[in-house]
């Protein structure tokens with residue numbers, strides 16, 4: 001297997017941003033994967049859309065798969081499982097050179113850290129997490145598997161974002177709170193209290209809007 005050959009799940013906005021990051025870091029992006037039949041054979045940002053995993057079985061032992069090319073936590077989780085089921089190797093975590101990391105950071109596999117993000121001391125990033133551009137993660141923050149943190153989010157110290165939570169653009173989270181699994185925080189929110197699992201909270205201050213599960 002060549003260490004630098006990748007395919008990326010999703011040829012939408014997130015996948016294209018991940019492609020840009022991979023190119024910057026010197027990876028060879030062989031193509032995008034996309035389950036939508038009408039996307040197969042298209043060229044997106046000069047990269048071919050190869051189709052679904054069964055279409056590239058002949059490449060299985062040559063490349064690794066990036067699953068964090070889609071922003072939806074639920075879809076990310078399903079694509080990770082599918083990629084494993086088909087026997088493909090998963091890509092390591094990819095970190096933009098303009099990310100500031102302290103010396104005490106835990107990084108899982110398959111995550112993406114985008115430009116301008118700052119992680120201070122003792123930050124834990126799980127597997128298949130997206131931390132988009134210009135995010136700040138303060139001391140002792142824990143971002144669990146499959147979570148997606150949108151651009152410009154500020155997360156205060158000792159906050160835990162549980163599995164599969166989605167934090168909308170430009171929102172801010174007060175210290176020492178927990179965002180429950182598979183919950184969503186609307187863009188521009190200020191979250192001051194714990195959020196239970198499987199709900200949408202939004203606004204300033206953020207309040208319950210609806211159940212998602």
Ligand SMILES: CC(=O)SCCNC(=O)CCNC(=O)[C@H](O)C(C)(C)COP(=O)(O)OP(=O)(O)OC[C@H]1O[C@@H](n2cnc3c(N)ncnc32)[C@H](O)[C@@H]1OP(=O)(O)O
Nearest residue numbers: 013132150151167168169185186187188200202203209210
């Ligand atoms: C690089 C990139 O592009 S990364 C992309 C990152 N994307 C984001 O961050 C998107 C964030 N998305 C949002 O904030 C959206 O508004 C969503 C996803 C929360 C809307 O979700 P939906 O399921 O469509 O919610 P819906 O529109 O039914 O709204 C439910 C209620 O929440 C309110 N609401 C929804 N979003 C927000 C928000 N951001 N702030 C305040 N209230 C909101 C609605 O007004 C509605 O309130 P009401 O019931 O009192 O009338």
